[in-house]
Amino acid sequence: MLITRKVEFSASHCLSSAELSDAENLAFYGPASNPNGHGHNYIVEVTVSGTPDRVTGMVMDLKELKDILNREVLEPFDHRFLNHEVSPFQRVIPTAENIAVEIWRRLAPEVNRASAKLHAIRLWETADLYVDYYGESAS
Amino acid sequence: MLITRKVEFSASHCLSSAELSDAENLAFYGPASNPNGHGHNYIVEVTVSGTPDRVTGMVMDLKELKDILNREVLEPFDHRFLNHEVSPFQRVIPTAENIAVEIWRRLAPEVNRASAKLHAIRLWETADLYVDYYGESAS
Amino acid sequence: MLITRKVEFSASHCLSSAELSDAENLAFYGPASNPNGHGHNYIVEVTVSGTPDRVTGMVMDLKELKDILNREVLEPFDHRFLNHEVSPFQRVIPTAENIAVEIWRRLAPEVNRASAKLHAIRLWETADLYVDYYGESAS
Amino acid sequence: MLITRKVEFSASHCLSSAELSDAENLAFYGPASNPNGHGHNYIVEVTVSGTPDRVTGMVMDLKELKDILNREVLEPFDHRFLNHEVSPFQRVIPTAENIAVEIWRRLAPEVNRASAKLHAIRLWETADLYVDYYGESAS
Amino acid sequence: MLITRKVEFSASHCLSSAELSDAENLAFYGPASNPNGHGHNYIVEVTVSGTPDRVTGMVMDLKELKDILNREVLEPFDHRFLNHEVSPFQRVIPTAENIAVEIWRRLAPEVNRASAKLHAIRLWETADLYVDYYGESAS
């Protein structure tokens, strides 16, 4: 049984690689390489797996999941310029792929300490583009 | 090949466990433990698997699937207070998890009698919360 | 200039008129007349009008609007059986029309005390049905 | 890691099998067997799998994916009567299932020539009906 | 007080004017001028105005509105090639604008015969394009 909660944050990012020239960055990332940044309303779907508890009928205490999401994702990411203010995006390019990996890295120990297990992160960057990450073993 | 049909029903539920005190129920479920109930527009996504028929090009007769969904889910669940009017929720807490299991239990024999196989139930309780159930063997 | 904020609450209601017989209620409201109630995820769009403030660039302080919506709508309506727990629905049938009027009645003095003016209430009962109310003078 | 892009096209189709009589087609497909055709805004979700590139942080060059989708799906399918104008639907019934298989067949060699691998095609025919196809080995 | 119900139908159309040459039609309408047609999942939002009935709390009997929509819009338009099968589109180009006018023309007498008044037709042709029509006096 899987249960998924959606949350949303607004952030800026800029896509350019330190290993590429400005011209290469512009050619590859297009206007997304603008160093001033641009932003998105990111939607995160966090999926945890488990068996419904015999007494409560729930896979996980949803208030606990909400607290974890607020503390580990919304507070650090919301209203931030990811490249400048959120680790490790000073040195890791904040593509949707890398943001999903980082959200997984922050959530997995917290969710797994509860009775459930982190199963997947889906990150929507726009209404037409999303990534799914299932952790290292499944990559 | 998977094919999924979405249907919607409106129902009430109340979340409280007979094995917990009133104070424990309020602490765990919050306002959802209100015994008068509260409600949702539940969205059910029913996914069946199969191979498209060589003649019809379809995994399953969609009219037959629609009839099954009407008879097994919409008629018994729609416009009901689940805890009082829909079995087994007099004794099983109607969390999203348990409702999904019950919908699976009702649909699986009917879908499997047709040429397809029930693959998954996704139940949305709100726009931000859904569960996925794949049957016992996959739980 | 209009600005609109959407909020959501989950509640139960039952549609039956004290002035109609049970048979008449069933004939008119169908399964929505079930006295045990059924529920919805109601979405409220609250629209206020005003001129953007010269200094802040905003029609209204959005934190103040959020506080008003929490206090006047979400706290009293969310997770409630409207007919039994929210005034005046003990005696007024909680149709979408009447809920919208009541939300207007509760919000108008609070919004108008701020620098803005309540312009409209849109209430979605399901994804396929909504009402718009513009206050008495416009009815 | 999976990445998914959504695109949309508008097309007509008619569902009727050359191996069934007119009466059988009408009985099985209902009004969808109308030979004049009817149409949909089809939404295609194309999912590719891969590992984010160490330098670019991306599973696949999204401009390249966009070019492939335009060339292989949108240009041939958009604003067409599928049964008359898009191969192989002169002889294969353009059900959602068969359209998904054909989109897979057209995209797989192009995506796989890039650094990624085609993982899934989700095709929405209406807001309530979609199919998922994972290629032959997974069927 | 306004109340709005959404319904959906799937149909084909072709945009070309008898008063323009083939080249002019192609230049103006682009691929939408394809004589084989292409299709959409049209969404119609029908808005009626009125005062909630003192006894029922409703602007209009929703079952009656549903019956009118089924009879006047869904039955004649759904699964049809509008230019060939639905009057007056043999001679009137079925643009979103003209379809909305025709839906108004068919619904107004039926809605106005009930206790309400037709207020607006919103017709979505795609997720990014819609028209609003308020009847002749407001055009």
Next chain:
Amino acid sequence: MLITRKVEFSASHCLSSAELSDAENLAFYGPASNPNGHGHNYIVEVTVSGTPDRVTGMVMDLKELKDILNREVLEPFDHRFLNHEVSPFQRVIPTAENIAVEIWRRLAPEVNRASAKLHAIRLWETADLYVDYYGESAS
């Protein structure tokens, strides 16, 4: 008759007034006052009014409208930090209200030069917040 087209752009902004102290900006705008900026997927609904042309059946040439939107809104706003890169937001706070006014100011002369008339700008900043602007005479 009104016709509305939706377009989307991704941009960053920062909300802080030169006439307020840092503490006042933080108190009023909250985390949105972060000078590094944060971002949104802005959705713009541009509504034009007119009478369908007798020959084409359309209020306005949609290709022309699309060209105007690309040139006047998407090219200058998409992937930009509004406060630093888009006039007049170096000196005008880019609240949703002020962005809508600026989009109106840029579009009105272009739309009105065609056969139609700009009627409204709806700007969604998030899925829960939007503003509507009808031009100065209607403000």
